[in-house]
Amino acid sequence: MHTTYAAKTGAEFTYDHKSFMMNGKRVFLNSAAIHYFRMPKEEWREVLVKAKLAGMNCVDTYFAWNVHEPNEGKWNFEGDADCGAFLDLCAELGLWVIARPGPFICAEWDFGGFPWWLGNKEGVKFREYNETYLKYVDLYFDRITEVIRSRQLSQGGTVILVQVENEYGYLTDDASASAYMSHLRDGLLSRGIDMPLITCVGGVEGAIEGANFWSGADHHYANVLKKQPDTPKIVTEFWSGWFEHWGAPAATQKTPALYEKRMFEAIQTGFTGISHYMFFGGTNFAGYGGRTVGSSDIFMVTSYDYDAPLSEYGRTTPKYMTAKRFSLFVEAASSLLLGSEAFDTEGIAVPKGITVRGRKNEEQTLLFVGSDKEERETVYLTLENGRTLPVMVNPGEIVPVLIGMNVLDGILLTSNTAIACNEMVDGVHTLIVYAKDGQRSLVELCADQEIVHADEQPALYMTSSDGKTITFDFYHFNEPQEVRLTVGGQALRLIVLNTTAMDQTWRIGEGQWVGGCFDVDIEAGGQLVAAVNTSASAVAWPSGFRPVQDGSEAAAATAANMADAVQLKTPELTGWVSSPLDLSTVQGVFCAVPQDFSSFSQPYGYLVYSSLIESDSDRQTTLILPKLQDTARVYVNGTEAGLIREVGSSSIKLSLREGSNSLQILVQNMGRLNFSPYLGEPKGLFDTGYLHGAALDLRGGWQNGEGGETVHLDRVNALDGQVTLSRTFKLDGQDRAVLVGAVSVPLRINGQEVPLEGYQNWFAHSSVDISAYIHPGDNVIEMPYVKSPVNRLELLSYHSSNGIGEWSMAGLEDGVPAEAGGASVVGAGEKSPAWHRCEFAKPTLPTNVYAKLKLRLTGMSKGTVWLNGINLGRYWQIGPQEDYKVPLAWLKDVNELVLFDEEGRTPAKVKLLFDEQTSRSWARIEG
Structure with a gap:
C-alpha cells in the first residue's frame, strides 16, 4: 500500500490493488473530463456543478501548453486561461482533480497542445528524448507545475493524481520510451509534485498505469493487471462519445443504453475508477481544432460536443441521466463493489444468449446479468445455495443483482435491480430501488431481528415465519412509492422509482436529496435551479426529498405557469456590409519557394500564395502540389478553378490562356495533427507547384x-x-x-x-x-x-523542370482589413472571397431564464467567424456541424459579428438562435 498525506487538511490518500482510499474509506474514482480551455471562464461553475450533481467526485483536465504560451516567452494564465482558478473552483465544490499537464495532450487539439512556434526550433523532434524539445518542455514545466503544485491534496488543494505525458504506448513500448518518460516523470517530481503519478496507454516506473477504451474492458484490464498487479485499475479515458470531423456523419453511435452497458462492463471486470472522456466537451474556438490520422483530411469541426453527457451548451442529455444513475448505483453499492474480487460463475445455469459475471466481497455478492437476445426476457438464476432469483433484462442490457449486501449492521439486501441510495436521509436510513418503466423487481431484506412492515401501501410482499426476512414484489410506477420498516427499533425505508422518476431525483449533498419533475440547471453564480413542469406538484415525495417548489423563490410563479413557454426574442442579423477580397490586389512578400504557416510566422488563419504562369497557348494542364497539408482554393486569372480537399499531395486541372496567367492559392490552416508520429507537419503549401503533371x-x-x-x-x-x-x-x-x-x-x-x-x-x-x-x-x-x-x-x-518560379505570400489572419471598403450586401460575388459584417444588440433576458445562444450559418460555404474580435472558429457547411456556439459571456451591449466566407456567399439566411432548452423559466433551490 502506498500512502500520501495532505498535512494541511489531515486527509490521507492511499491505494492498494483494489481501489483508491480517502481517509481509509474506499472510493470509486468517478471523474468527469472537462477542459477549462474549451469554454469561457464564466461557464466553469455551471459545468462543474452539473458534473457533481451527476455523481462525479473528480474532474480530469488537460493543460494546453499552446493556450498558456501562444507565443514564445509570452505566458498567459489570465481570464479563460486561468487554470489555477479552475482548480480552485474544483476545490471549492469539493471535487478532486486529475491533472494532465502533458506536455502532449492529443485531445483533438491543434498540435496535440504544443505551441506552433516550437516547430520552428532547429533540430527539434517531438515526444522523444531530444535536447531541443526537452529544453522547452522543461521551461513549460517550470510554469505549469507552479499552478498544480500548490493545489495538490498535500498542500490543501484537491489535486490527487498527476499524469505523465499521454498515450505514449500508442507509439512504442515502455522500454523504448523509458529515457523520455523518465525525464518527464523526474521533471514533475523535482518541481514538487508529490501526489501519485499516473500514465495512460504506456507506462513509466513509479506511475500508476490506466487504460483508455470504450469497449473490450476484459482485454484492457488484463493488460494493466499483468503490468501492475498491485495498483488500482482505472479507466483513464472512457470514451463516452466521439469527435467529429468535417464532411463525416454525426458521431452519435454511442447510445445512452450502450454507454450504460459499457460502464457496467468496466466495473464487472474490476475497474474501480472511470474518467468519462468527455463529460463535457465544449468548443474548439479559434484555430485550436486539430487534425488526426485515418485519411488525408480528418480535420476537427469547431464543436467538441463529443456526444458527451453534457452538451456543448452545458445542457443535460439522456447520457447525462445514464451517467447519474450509474454513479448513484456505484456510490450506493460501493461497500460491496470496491473491496470485491471476481469469482467463477460457471455454476450458475443461464439460457443461451444470457451471460452472468460476478464479484464477491466476503459473503456479499454482486452479479452482472447481460443479454444478447432480441427481446426482453426474465431469466431465472439458480445460485450455489439453491436460491432462484428472477432477473428481467432487456436486449443489450446488463442488470446488476445484489445478493446479501450489508446495508446496515445485521441487515442484508438482495435485489434483482439497481439501487441508487444507501444512506441516511432526513434521519432515516434510505434505500432507493429503481428499474425500467413498467418493470417488476424483487427486493428482499434479511435481518438478525424481526422486520416490522409499518405501511399500508398495497405492495406485494411475503415475510418469513420468524419475521426476519421480508420479500417485496415491486412494480415500478411513475409515482414514487415509499415503504417504511423498522428493524429492532431502527427505522428503514425503501423508495421505489422507475427510471423517469429516478432521472428527476437528485443527490445534492450527503443525505440531501431533491425530487420532482424538473430539469436541472445552474445560474451564473452557481446556484442550483430547476425548471418545473405542471406535474411536479402532484408527486407525493417522501420527507427528505424536497420538491423543487419547496423553499424556492417561486412566489411570483406557480408550478403551472412556470411550465409555460417563455417567448425569447432572438437578435436579428440585418444590415450586413460586405467587403469583397480582390485577390489581384493582395500585396505579398517575395519567396522563391512557398513557405508553411509557421515558417511565415503566422500561427493560424489564411495565407494567399500568388505567382505568374506563362503559357504559349490556350491549354488545359494539371497542376501538381507535392507538399500541401490543408484545404486550398485555386484561382486562375481571378476565377476559381476548384477547391482542393484531399491533401498531403494534390492535383488540380487548370485552364490557361496564352500569355501571362495569375495563379493564386488561398489556404486555410485547418489544424495540425493532434496525434501521429509525424507531429509538427508544415501547414499550408511548402513547395512549389509543377505544371503539366498527371494524376x-x-x-x-x-x-x-x-x-x-x-x-x-x-x-x-x-x-x-x-x-x-x-x-x-x-x-x-x-x-x-x-x-x-x-x-x-x-x-x-x-x-x-x-x-x-x-x-x-x-x-x-x-x-x-x-x-x-x-x-x-x-x-x-x-x-x-x-x-x-x-x-x-x-x-x-x-517533371522537375516544370516547377513554377517566383511566388509571393500574404496573410489574412486578423479578419477584415482596416482598409477594406464596404457595401450593403445584395448578392455576394460568385465564388469570390468576402468578409461580411453586421451589428446586433445583446438580447434582454428575464432574470429566471438561462439562455444559450448559437449561430446558424445557412447558405454560407467555408470560413471563419469572429464575435467582437474573438475568433469563434472555423466553419464549413458540409456537415455534420450546423450551429456554432456564441457564448453569452462574450457579448457586449452592441456586438460585431464578422464572417469570412471563401466563396463570398450572401449571409441573408444566417441567424442567431436560442437553444431548445431555453423556453422555460427557472426556480431556485435553496440549501
Missing part, C-alpha cells in the same frame, strides 16, 4: 498473386491470409512521382522497399515521394492488402 487513381487493377483475381480497392473485398497485391503503372516523360493515400507497409516499388518510419497501416494515409525508385516505362508497386474500400490512393507524377 492517376490507383485503386483499381491490383493483382492478387500471379494470375490471381483482380482487386479494386474502392470495393469491398474478402481476401484470405496475408495477401500482397501488385499493380503496374507507366511513366512517360516524368521524372518525379508521389504516391498518396491509403498506402500500406511494407511498400515496394520495382522490388525495392520504401522506408516509412513510424507509419502504421491503420493511419490509411501517407504522401510518399517515390522518385528515387521509379524509371521510365512500366513500374511495379507491391504492398499488403489491409482493407477496402479506401477513399484515396493516387499516383501524382510530374
